[in-house]
Amino acid sequence: MHELSLMTSVLETVRQGALDNDIKQVKKVKLVIGKLSQALPDSLQFAFGVLSQDEMFRGAVLEIEEKDIICLCPDCQNQFAVQDDYSFICPNCQGLKVEIISGRELYIDYFEGDLTDGTD
Ligand SMILES: [Zn+2]
Incomplete structure (x- = not known):
């Protein structure tokens, strides 16, 4: 399943970023996915639920922002959003x-978490 392997690498990236920033517990992960990225938000949420069971991700929330497909017509310089009918005609x-x-696009916009205890 595409989304599971995708989410595995997303969580690994977040985990590394959290370790680098002394974050002990990740609270929220925000992903941006384009509608052409072939990743389904429902499947990503499912994969996140399956894979976020360890201490660092327990209770974390996945937020997904879907980006429209935007096209540019080189003939008339018109920019337009492709609707759900996937009609790529100016x-x-x-x-x-x-x-x-x-x-x-498919990238981690940001993540939030709690810092490690005892930083005094
Ligand atoms: Zn045009």
Whole structure:
């Protein structure tokens, strides 16, 4: 399952970042995924639930922001969001050779957590 391996690497990245920043307990992870990234938010939430059982991630929340697919038409410079019908045709000039400029992203926006105790 694509999302499980994806979430494994997301959690590893967050874990490393947390260790680097003396964070003991991660509270929240925010992911940004484009609608073309082929990662389903429901499946990611499921994978997060399965994989976030250890001490560092217990009780953590996964927030997912979905980015629209944005295209640019090189003929008329029109920028438009592709709707759910996945029609990659410029609505302005009906051009077919549009460039996808957003929608494939998949990255960790940020994460939050509690610092290690005893930092005094
Ligand atoms: Zn156009």
